[in-house]
């Protein structure tokens with residue numbers, strides 16, 4: 333007796349035997365029971381997922397002497413003929429080799445005749461997308477109104493190549509790719525039937541090589557079984573199939589994550605000596621790192637990473653404590669190096685270089701995140717990871733603002749009005765009185781401190797003078813943010829609809845700037861009060877500041893130290909490979 337390959341020997345003969353396509357088999361079974369089976373059905377899906385098998389079972393179900401029934405008897409003449417492939421009323425046509433219009437015309441001629449002894453004349457056209465346009469057109473009319481005794485069952489791996497006019501005349505069923513676990517389990521069952529013992533990890537290896545195609549998996553299993561008898565070891569299978577062991581991939585990822593350069597070069601050397609294809613190894617590695625990243629991200633990982641359970645556990649163990657950003661950057665490098673390896677004349681060298689580059693990635697904050705944080709810090713909108721957004725945002729903004737040197741003079745009747753022109757800072761609840769930590773000034777200059785311009789506010793005689801002054805500075809900030817910033821450091825001496833008097837604190841630079849913009853201030857002042865008002869700007873009293881001088885110098889020193897030790901600064905220095913030149917207190 334001739335040897336029957338596993339795929340044929342164990343071809344499912346009932347809907348229940350079909351692996352992992354319940355959504356299709358259940359629908360078909362229900363359609364048979366309720367006598368609502370379409371006369372043209374298209375099965376689409378990846379290779380080796382059971383399209384032709386399901387079509388044959390459906391043919392049996394329709395033509396069984398006990399039927400139509402969702403559970404064909406597999407004993408009657410019709411069932412037996414279909415199983416043996418010599419049914420007179422079921423025609424299997426290979427669309428790839430019978431793709432001409434003449435073949436379809438011939439088919440059209442034949443369908444007029446009644447079936448020989450069955451209920452239906454069933455045409456199973458495999459790879460139907462290979463038919464020519466003329467052939468499809470010749471089929472259209474027949475497909476729309478076929479004789480009652482005719483059924484068309486199409487199978488294709490590429491449904492997008494089928495004209496829409498054909499698709500719209502068919503009931504379509506999409507078969508899913510079979511997950512590796514299901515392929516492994518099915519192979520384990522067959523091994524048991526055949527009296528062969530293969531470890532689950534080894535079956536997992538074969539399943540992975542099959543890429544989710546049951547037919548490919550069973551062909552590989554056939555190959556393995558024909559080379560070895562009884563107990564088949566993992567090493568034997570690796571040798572027979574000539575594939576890289578999954579352990580090699582785990583060894584490599586472990587070496588990368590541990591920063592063990594020598595370790596990975598050793599593994600590459602081993603794989604190279606073994607005669608494996610390094611380009612294939614690289615593709616497997618990229619897929620492996622992708623899986624590690626998905627596992628590290630955690631959400632729905634088990635569904636997204638199609639690996640056996642024991643490998644999933646290993647992956648979870650390996651990425652514990654490793655940041656997603658780090659893995660993303662490694663994967664990014666591996667992706668970028670892929671074309672270099674594909675076209676390399678010496679793939680081994682290219683592979684080694686790719687990994688040496690991957691080693692240069694250090695687990696740290698990404699440059700993007702860092703720049704974002706620095707920008708946010710400069711713009712006063714930096715939000716630390718912990719705490720509520722609004723509250724923390726305001727407090728952080730204050731932190732930046734508060735790190736400016738305090739006004740040098742405290743004499744004069746008015747209270748110092750700082751943080752004006754920055755709504756976030758102004759609304760922050762109870763700002764810290766003394767903040768030691770400060771942040772580095774980024775390379776780019778500090779941007780406009782006004783994040784959003786508030787609507788123009790009008791003078792209200794009922795407001796206290798401080799509130800009116802806030803509104804006034806808001807108006808100024810709409811015209812010139814730097815000027816508003818200067819005014820924010822001034823002291824309010826008097827504010828009435830007739831007269832505005834401010835004392836300039838800060839340094840001489842502020843006084844110069846305010847005097848230079850006097851005309852603008854006057855304009856805003858007139859618009860604010862709705863009349864011509866007197867504007868008086870007086871220089872601050874510098875005498876009082878000497879009292880606090882020592883204390884302030886001390887504070888500035890402390891702020892410098894805090895900035896130098898700030899983790900963000902350290903991270904920035906490391907990432908940009910820079911040196912610290914100067915610390916400016918903002």
Ligand SMILES: [Zn+2]
Nearest residue numbers: 396405408411
């Ligand atoms: Zn039967």
